[in-house]
Amino acid sequence: MAYNSEAFKKIMDDYNAKRTSAIDAAEKRLHEISEKCPEVKMIDTVLAGTGMAIMEAISQGREGLEERLERVRKRNEELQQHRADCLALLGYDPNYTQPKFECEKCKDTGYDGARLCECFKRELTLETCRRSGLGRLVDMQTFESFSLEYYEYDRDVYENMSLAYEVCKNYAEKFSSESENLMLIGSTGLGKTHLSTAIAGKVIARGFDVCYDTATNVFSAFENEKFGKQNSKFSTPTERYFDCDLLIIDDLGTEPVTQFTISFLYNLINTRSMNRKPILMNTNLSLADMQKKYGDRIASRLFGESIILKFMGKDIRLQKIGIT
Ligand SMILES: [Zn+2]
Known part of the structure; x- marks a missing residue:
């Protein structure tokens, strides 16, 4: 089965554009929030270091590992709650700074795992019809x-x-x-x-x-x-x-x-x-x-x-x- 390659390219370009624009818009919203409440940005920086925190907990050996991992998990939970509270205080939804993708399944990448997402296939069919x-x-x-x-x-x-x-x-x-x-x-x-x-x-x-x-x-x-x-x-x-x-x-x-x-x-x-x-x-x-x-x-x-x-x-x- 061969999708029309021009149609495929056109739809993939559209997807890249809408994904980039959703991410850009989310960054703008985050900037807006950070201006009003700098704490949110600090929380995000700590949360972004979760992987490092886990690595560090593991590197300290097996003894007490469970407790150290639990501490990281608990800290993240508290930070996320605190972040949501900050947003709520300003009158925003907790997901306000998240990118809003048209398709939550593929996050507008066009792929659901290794397969083409259903939404992408639908768009491709429509585009192929237009070109047919x-x-x-x-x-x-x-x-x-x-x-x-x-x-x-x-x-x-x-x-x-x-x-x-x-x-x-x-x-x-x-x-x-x-x-x-x-x-x-x-x-x-x-x-x-x-x-x-x-x-x-x-x-x-x-x-x-x-x-x-x-x-x-x-x-x-x-x-x-x-x-x-x-x-x-x-x-x-x-x-x-x-x-x-x-x-x-x-x-x-x-x-x-x-x-x-x-x-x-x-x-x-x-x-x-x-x-x-x-x-x-x-x-x-x-x-x-x-x-x-x-x-x-x-x-x-x-x-x-x-x-x-x-x-x-x-x-x-x-x-x-x-x-x-
Ligand atoms: Zn999709």
Whole structure:
């Protein structure tokens, strides 16, 4: 599993910044208290020497060690109580000078022991979503919000779409570098984009790096890179399309196709296949159309190495407004 390294760096930088700022703010509060009650600072200096006091107690030999350690413990307890009293006298909470971290578990380090803290994983997932090209769609188009009721008018259609739904859900839940490519085929408005997005959301939440883009954007990015249109709005570096764990290409077939884009598509499919990095594509084209548009070499590569799901039914968007 590979988190997007830029997303990881961004979140780690954010964590370092918020941790530093929590510590700085605590130091400012301590300074404020020390001005009002210098005793607090003196108590802190003694407490900070606890380790040394313990070492010293041990260095005096085994005899009477327990009592000496107990004295250190008791002294600390009294000092802490005295410190709290000083703060209370000034009208402050006993923890006023402690850093206030957003996450008490990891103290904003991002690590809970040797593992990533849950809070960090959550932030990383959100950041990966932001970078995946999906934006807020990932919250709206989920498996839970996908309704099979639009396919209920016909038993065969319903059974076909229930199966497609289950295959997609299973694909997302078990996704790994061993997964095959997945191709969703069918006319407009049958839920292909919804299920592609749902897969993306689930796979991202499981910690994989997902890149989601329309075919038009993918090919434009390649062309711009090749022909140096640096200021174009399509500035996504094409490395992302090669490197991410799962690449999702939405609406394959709607982009203008040239020999140039065909050779890039072949290169993309080939390179990802060699590196065991799956691709999910959805398209309105039929298998025959795809063969005509991209040629035998790409078509046989795609059909030979993908799970193919045919979407059936009537356009959901039209059903929603009562046209069909
Ligand atoms: Zn945490």
